[in-house]
Amino acid sequence: MAVRPGEVVALAGDNGAGKTTLIKAISGVFQPTGGEILLRGQPVTFATPQEAREKGIETIYQDLALADNLSIGANIFLGREPMRKAFGFLPVLDRKAMAEAAKATMGRLDFHVSRLEAPVSNFSGGQRQAVAIGRAVYWDAQILIMDEPTAALGVPEQRKVISLIHQLKAQGRGVIFISHNLQDIFAVSDRIVVLRRGIQAGERKISETNHDEVVKLMVGG
Amino acid sequence: MTSTSPAQPAEKHVAPQADHGDPARSLVARIAEGRAWLFLAGLLICFEVWSRLAFGATFVLNPFNLQSIAIFAVAPLLLATGQTFVIISGGIDLSLGFIMGLAAVIAAHATNMAGAAIPLPLAMLAGILASVIVAGVPGIINGLLISRLKVPPFIGTLGMFGVARGAAFLLAGGTTVPVQNSWFALLGNGKFYGVPYLVLITAVFVIVMHYLLSQTRFGQHNYAIGANVQAARRAGIDIRGHILRLYVLSAMCAGLGGALYAARFTAGAAQAGEPLLLDSVAAVVIGGASLFGGSGTIFGTVAGALVIAVIQYGLVFVNVEPFWQFIAVGVVIIISVLIDQAQRRFSGARQDE
Numbered sequence: 001m002a003v004r005p006g007e008v009v010a011l012a013g014d015n016g017a018g019k020t021t022l023i024k025a026i027s028g029v030f031q032p033t034g035g036e037i038l039l040r041g042q043p044v045t046f047a048t049p050q051e052a053r054e055k056g057i058e059t060i061y062q063d064l065a066l067a068d069n070l071s072i073g074a075n076i077f078l079g080r081e082p083m084r085k086a087f088g089f090l091p092v093l094d095r096k097a098m099a100e101a102a103k104a105t106m107g108r109l110d111f112h113v114s115r116l117e118a119p120v121s122n123f124s125g126g127q128r129q130a131v132a133i134g135r136a137v138y139w140d141a142q143i144l145i146m147d148e149p150t151a152a153l154g155v156p157e158q159r160k161v162i163s164l165i166h167q168l169k170a171q172g173r174g175v176i177f178i179s180h181n182l183q184d185i186f187a188v189s190d191r192i193v194v195l196r197r198g199i200q201a202g203e204r205k206i207s208e209t210n211h212d213e214v215v216k217l218m219v220g221g
Numbered sequence: 222m223t224s225t226s227p228a229q230p231a232e233k234h235v236a237p238q239a240d241h242g243d244p245a246r247s248l249v250a251r252i253a254e255g256r257a258w259l260f261l262a263g264l265l266i267c268f269e270v271w272s273r274l275a276f277g278a279t280f281v282l283n284p285f286n287l288q289s290i291a292i293f294a295v296a297p298l299l300l301a302t303g304q305t306f307v308i309i310s311g312g313i314d315l316s317l318g319f320i321m322g323l324a325a326v327i328a329a330h331a332t333n334m335a336g337a338a339i340p341l342p343l344a345m346l347a348g349i350l351a352s353v354i355v356a357g358v359p360g361i362i363n364g365l366l367i368s369r370l371k372v373p374p375f376i377g378t379l380g381m382f383g384v385a386r387g388a389a390f391l392l393a394g395g396t397t398v399p400v401q402n403s404w405f406a407l408l409g410n411g412k413f414y415g416v417p418y419l420v421l422i423t424a425v426f427v428i429v430m431h432y433l434l435s436q437t438r439f440g441q442h443n444y445a446i447g448a449n450v451q452a453a454r455r456a457g458i459d460i461r462g463h464i465l466r467l468y469v470l471s472a473m474c475a476g477l478g479g480a481l482y483a484a485r486f487t488a489g490a491a492q493a494g495e496p497l498l499l500d501s502v503a504a505v506v507i508g509g510a511s512l513f514g515g516s517g518t519i520f521g522t523v524a525g526a527l528v529i530a531v532i533q534y535g536l537v538f539v540n541v542e543p544f545w546q547f548i549a550v551g552v553v554i555i556i557s558v559l560i561d562q563a564q565r566r567f568s569g570a571r572q573d574e
Binding site for chain 1: 432436437438441442444445447448449451452453455456457458515516
């Protein structure tokens with residue numbers, strides 16, 4: 001399976017096909033027992049998700065991993081908060097830098113709310129998804145892996161997330177996204193890889209396939 | 222358009238804003254956050270009116286009253302400060318009362334022993350230092366139990382509650398340990414331009430803790446862990462290290478509380494902190510923190526501790542049967558939690574673009 005800059009690859013398959021396992025192996029959660037991962041042509045291994053992150057591979061899981069009581073900026077910088085010296089010597093959190101980064105990043109994603117500093121619990125599911133994407137964009141992830149980004153979102157929100165993925169594509173990033181939603185897949189992907197029972201059942205260019213063929217690959221008919 | 226999504230678990234307790242960076246919060250939201258101070262003001266007004274009507278004397282403008290209330294608040298506030306950090310992280314520390322007692326006994330013994338070898342003022346410092354450091358030991362044990370052995374905080378600290386209690390009584394020989402050190406007594410009972418030394422020390426300490434909670438990464442991570450420990454883990458935060466440091470911090474706060482108690486009474490008693498454990502939790506809750514974690518501030522806790530101290534002292538002052546204190550504090554806790562829940566529902570309103 002390959003992902004190129006500016007390419008969106010959908011990863012599909014029935015439940016239990018191994019999609020989540022695959023992305024966890026790519027992002028350093030699991031160590032692959034066979035095969036290899038090549039990043040820009042070089043073989044890489046990731047002992048931890050942090051290492052994958054440092055190499056530019058960012059995963060957004062279904063739960064989004066956001067701290068609800070913190071703002072967008074605080075969530076973007078969680079774990080690596082910028083500090084400044086108050087009164088010249090006292091290390092304090094640089095809230096201004098975090099707020100500005102949040103504003104810039106979310107602006108790039110065309111994300112607008114009346115209170116950018118509000119805790120992210122105030123936002124809807126699609127907005128929170130945007131925050132998680134924004135976090136990955138801020139840290140300049142080159143490959144974004146998204147697990148069911150539109151699951152259980154209403155249709156308008158799904159459309160917003162799809163348009164965000166278009167933007168990521170325009171920014172030259174690679175996107176792998178797991179989805180059951182064929183509509184979304186056909187709306188934004190370049191290629192689709194279908195897994196069945198842990199093996200690749202087929203790979204197609206989106207322009208050269210259709211819903212029926214994908215379903216057939218998924219269930220093996 | 223509504224959306225309930227796995228991205229926002231429906232039954233999750235939504236904590237109010239933790240990082241206080243939002244300048245656009247509504248006035249109502251701000252008032253709700255500062256409700257402990259409003260409570261405090263209301264209480265002071267009530268007691269003032271009561272005292273004037275009943276005795277023709279002022280309550281609030283009497284410096285002795287203010288000093289006494291401040292001193293009353295010192296020990297529960299010190300415990301509550303450590304408790305604030307722990308509760309924000311989603312845990313709780315039930316051992317603080319007896320860690321304080323253990324520390325008081327250690328402070329007494331250490332000061333006495335040091336007094337035999339070094340000058341009295343230094344002996345006093347040595348005693349205080351010893352008690353804070355030794356208090357860290359049950360803190361380390363709590364931290365390890367909770368972070369490495371995955372014991373729930375309630376249970377782990379409940380266990381230490383018993384261990385610290387036993388250790389304190391054993392070290393005290395089943396009695397109180399008098400301190401023979403005049404400097405120690407001076408620290409505990411002296412004043413600086415009318416402000417008791419104990420209150421000054423506590424004020425400085427509380428300001429430092431406020432800084433730690435609101436301006437450092439440690440504090441920020443604490444809020445994050447309280448809201449979503451998975452998110453914190455994924456962000457690369459060292460959860461185990463953080464939890465360990467957290468419980469050591471709260472234990473050392475209790476340690477300072479024990480040392481200052483020993484100074485105030487010139488004796489170390491193992492049961493020094495026994496009634497203060499629940500007061501420490503109450504102060505945190507009245508101050509606006511959620512018991513589920515993710516929210517709370519040091520200054521809120523200060524207000525909570527003062528509310529409890531004013532109730533306790535005030536009821537004695539107006540000659541009410543002391544047992545009404547328990548009822549009063551209990552009622553204030555319940556009201557605080559109800560307001561907190563209403564505030565949560567109010568501020569949890571979704572924003573649409």
